[in-house]
Amino acid sequence: MRAFTVHTGRAVPLDRSDVDTDQIIPTDHLKRIERSGFGPFLFDSWRKDPAFVLNDARYDGASILVTGANFGGGSSREHAVWALEDHGFRAILAPSFADIFRNNCTKVGLLPVELPEAATRALLAAVEADPSLEITVDLQTRRVVGAGVDESFEIDDFTRWRLLEGLDDIGLTLRHADQIDAFERSRPARLPSLPRP
Amino acid sequence: MGAMSAEPRTLADKVWERHVVHRAEGEPDLLYVDLHLIHEVTSPQAFDGLRLSGRPVRRPDLTLATMDHNVPTGPGSQDPVSVRQMEAMAANAQEFDVTLFPTGHIGQGIVHVIGPQMGLTQPGLVIVCGDSHTSTHGAFGALAFGIGTSEVEHVLATQTLPQRRPGTMAINVEGDLPAGVSAKDVILAIIARIGTGGGIGHVLEYRGNAIRSLSMEGRMTVCNMSIEAGARAGMIAPDDTTFAWLEGRPYAPTGADLEEALEDWRSLTTDDGAAFDREVTIDCATLRPHVSWGTNPSQTVTIDDVVPEPLDEAAERALAYMDLLPGTAIREIRPDTVFIGSCTNSRIGDLREAAEILRGRTVAQGLRAMVVPGSMLVKRQAEEEGLDEVFTAAGFEWRDAGCSMCIGMNPEQLSPGERCASTSNRNFEGRQGEGGRTHLVSPSVAAATAVVGHFATPEDLG
Numbered sequence: 187m188r189a190f191t192v193h194t195g196r197a198v199p200l201d202r203s204d205v206d207t208d209q210i211i212p213t214d215h216l217k218r219i220e221r222s223g224f225g226p227f228l229f230d231s232w233r234k235d236p237a238f239v240l241n242d243a244r245y246d247g248a249s250i251l252v253t254g255a256n257f258g259g260g261s262s263r264e265h266a267v268w269a270l271e272d273h274g275f276r277a278i279l280a281p282s283f284a285d286i287f288r289n290n291c292t293k294v295g296l297l298p299v300e301l302p303e304a305a306t307r308a309l310l311a312a313v314e315a316d317p318s319l320e321i322t323v324d325l326q327t328r329r330v331v332g333a334g335v336d337e338s339f340e341i342d343d344f345t346r347w348r349l350l351e352g353l354d355d356i357g358l359t360l361r362h363a364d365q366i367d368a369f370e371r372s373r374p375a376r377l378p379s380l381p382r383p
Numbered sequence: 384m385g386a387m388s389a390e391p392r393t394l395a396d397k398v399w400e401r402h403v404v405h406r407a408e409g410e411p412d413l414l415y416v417d418l419h420l421i422h423e424v425t426s427p428q429a430f431d432g433l434r435l436s437g438r439p440v441r442r443p444d445l446t447l448a449t450m451d452h453n454v455p456t457g458p459g460s461q462d463p464v465s466v467r468q469m470e471a472m473a474a475n476a477q478e479f480d481v482t483l484f485p486t487g488h489i490g491q492g493i494v495h496v497i498g499p500q501m502g503l504t505q506p507g508l509v510i511v512c513g514d515s516h517t518s519t520h521g522a523f524g525a526l527a528f529g530i531g532t533s534e535v536e537h538v539l540a541t542q543t544l545p546q547r548r549p550g551t552m553a554i555n556v557e558g559d560l561p562a563g564v565s566a567k568d569v570i571l572a573i574i575a576r577i578g579t580g581g582g583i584g585h586v587l588e589y590r591g592n593a594i595r596s597l598s599m600e601g602r603m604t605v606c607n608m609s610i611e612a613g614a615r616a617g618m619i620a621p622d623d624t625t626f627a628w629l630e631g632r633p634y635a636p637t638g639a640d641l642e643e644a645l646e647d648w649r650s651l652t653t654d655d656g657a658a659f660d661r662e663v664t665i666d667c668a669t670l671r672p673h674v675s676w677g678t679n680p681s682q683t684v685t686i687d688d689v690v691p692e693p694l695d696e697a698a699e700r701a702l703a704y705m706d707l708l709p710g711t712a713i714r715e716i717r718p719d720t721v722f723i724g725s726c727t728n729s730r731i732g733d734l735r736e737a738a739e740i741l742r743g744r745t746v747a748q749g750l751r752a753m754v755v756p757g758s759m760l761v762k763r764q765a766e767e768e769g770l771d772e773v774f775t776a777a778g779f780e781w782r783d784a785g786c787s788m789c790i791g792m793n794p795e796q797l798s799p800g801e802r803c804a805s806t807s808n809r810n811f812e813g814r815q816g817e818g819g820r821t822h823l824v825s826p827s828v829a830a831a832t833a834v835v836g837h838f839a840t841p842e843d844l845g
Contacts, residue, residue: 203697204579204679208811213792217453217464219427219471221532231813256580259613259679260811262515263425264531285549285583285615286515286529293533342547344410355533356436359541362405362413366543369404369415376640377417378503379444383482 188295189352193276194322195249197333198239199310203254207287210258210266224265225272244317251278252309258287267294277323279330281306292345295352299323299330305337325349391654393551394620395586398526398651402509404543411545417508418445419538420494421481423472424452424792425513429536430475440479442542447503448476448483451493453793456755456782461794479539492758492784495519495726499603500760502632506621506648511538516726516808517616518609522602523629524621524651526586529610549615550660552585553653556593558668563840565736566601567728567806567825569593570608571673571683573665579681582614585661588653589619593667599628600732607727608808611680620652672840674713675810675823677701682810686713686828686840704812705820706800713838716822718804720797721752721833722815723779723826725789728806729757733826734765738773740830740841746778747836753780753795755787779833791816804832 215227232238239245251270257280258266267290270278277297291298301309312333313319321332325346330337341349348355359366392400405413419442421429426448433440440446450472453465469486476483484490490497495516498504506524511517513535520527530544538544554573574581587609589602597605602619609617626645629635636644671685678701684691692709693699702709707716723729723737734756746752754774756762762784765771771781788795789807797803797819806829807814810821824832831839 202700206679206809206811208809208814212813212817213790214817216424216792217462217468219431219468221428221431231817256583256613259579260515260610260809262513262517262529262531264428264513264533267531282580282583284580284613286531290531290533293531342409355545356438356537356540359413359537359543359545365405365413366415366541370542373415373417374643376636376644377508378505378634378636380447380482380503380634382443382480383476 187293187352187354190276190295190297190325190349192322192324192326193249194320195276196245196247196317196319197250197252197309197313197321198245198248199314200239200251200253201310204256204259205253206260207258207263207266208260211263211269216263216265221268222272224269228269228273247274249274249276250321250323251275252306252313253278253280255281257283259284262286264290264294267291267296271296279306279309292349293355295349297323297325297349299339301330301337301339305335308335309333391657393653393657393659394524394588394618394651395526395551398507398509399548401507411547413543414509414546416445416511416538416542416544418498418503418510420498420510420512421446421448421535422452422494422514423450423468425532426475426535427468427471428532429539430479432536433479433539438540440481440539443480445542446481446539447498448472448481449491449494449497450486452786452790454486454785455794456785456787457780459794465793489759489763492761493726493729493786495607496730496757496761499523500632500758502629502635505629505635506625506651511544515610516607518614519603519607519726521606521609521616521618522599523625524618524648526616526618528616550585552582552587552661552663553659554587554589555662555664556589556591556667557664558593558666560593560596560667561670563827563842564667564670564672565825565827566597566604568670568673569667570605571675571680571823572667572670574608574612574681575683576665577612577663579611579679580613582609582612585614587612587614587617589617594619595622598732599624600730603730604727608680611808621648672825672828674828674838676705676707676713678704678810678812680808680810680823683823684713686838688713715837717837718802718822718832719751720801720803721750721829722788722803722805722807723753723829724755724757724787725807726757727808728826729755729761731761731764733806734761734770737826737830738770740827740844741777741779741834742773744777744834744844746833750833750836752778752833753782753788755782756784758784788815790814791819804829804838
């Protein structure tokens, strides 16, 4: 996983709530068996509208997405996170995130930052008015600063540590291999299992 | 800890607690996974990860793979990228010793239909899958939730998953379900009430006499759409309906194991006095069939209503996308296509419900109608009951098992502007094909609508 400590960049204002993962990466683009190369298909349907914000050249190279509540709902596709990351986003700022999407972000190293509605609105208005504004997202101090906003955000200590260090979850879990073994020995034999193919 | 100290607990808490492998202050719990279902779309990168790190699948015997999302359910060729994805699934299953039900196998079907059908989905288990509709399995009192591909790799490698304990939310569904109102209408009403983000961070437990009166198929429909309210999972406490449904299925326990299992399963209820973090009560005595008008599953009204005035920009955008005007009666809206299928409504009970309405009737002129059974076994059972003849005589296409038109990544898609009455779970923009317009309905509304040519209920058929 890619580590995240501090990131400063310009932001894209996507002023919509309930942006589902079918919009972030439409299903037709889920057929690749690789983990990379999804960026060009990010918001593929919406990008066919010339007025869509990602088509606005003033936001080219922006690396922070500011958006509405319940971002990333619907499908569990991690491809949505891969597409955002591949496009160049490092952090997403929103009033709330869908659970699976948020989990997927923290496995990949794309930082989901939950901000109060008022702070999100202020950021949307500021970067809509001036696309050159820079925002700093600091995971060490858990703060978002810039574009007229100075706001702290919450993230649990464990997830923060994993992101700061860029740690692989599987490696962390395998430290408890003895406990997994012990748990398996205690499982009732009647529980369902499949024969080896 | 002695029995004296036992605090009343919710069903979700009971299932959670029995799966904790490792717990430490400030860390997520490490949960054991009893059953891991996989499919072709969200697994290839996870297997690549295993190969890169030289890790095996820890428990192939607790892992089952199928192909469902991009399989064609009728004749015709498939695009080479989909073929490559299915070939990768087959190669990965072979390399890692995982049981696979590929296309052409009688066990093949939508992953959330085949788990229960085989009796693998049982009360008290933790079940995960790289698919958000994994919540379906909660209908049996299992804790079941969707995961991303990194987590799929984690489960393949360790058979565990680090998880923060979610909150609990009781959804009390009271009153007797009126005739003609189905499980689909119940869950659409719940989502309309709590919203698409209303369940974020929570496991929903559906309770009340209306839930108790539902068949297992109906309960699966309800739990299936928990994710559309943003919930981590949905659960229903197992009861005699559950036990009777499981009996005799290939992986259900038998003999002494069954006795032991039943004793355990009966303990899987929320204790009297257990506190939920949140509670919502819905009276369904006056519930009516629901139809969605917008582009998320909370944007629904009853069949007797009109398209509502938009209250915000999101609703305005939804109406523009759906090409609908406020004030239009739902019954005046005419779909081009009717789709009966998906992990929400493709089980034998759903097909019987639709066939009952279609018997001796025909599809309205110019309308395309298709039925896609949830699994090849559902298909076979329906054919044994003669349902296929009812559907084809009415003018429906009778197809093989798969996700089909619920998700626009196989050959069955809507064209831009095409309007569909669909028994699936998501009316997102472009979900059934770019530019397609989806209206979510129950199987009986789908069937009646197919006959009349505009949105209708069976009672409109006279």
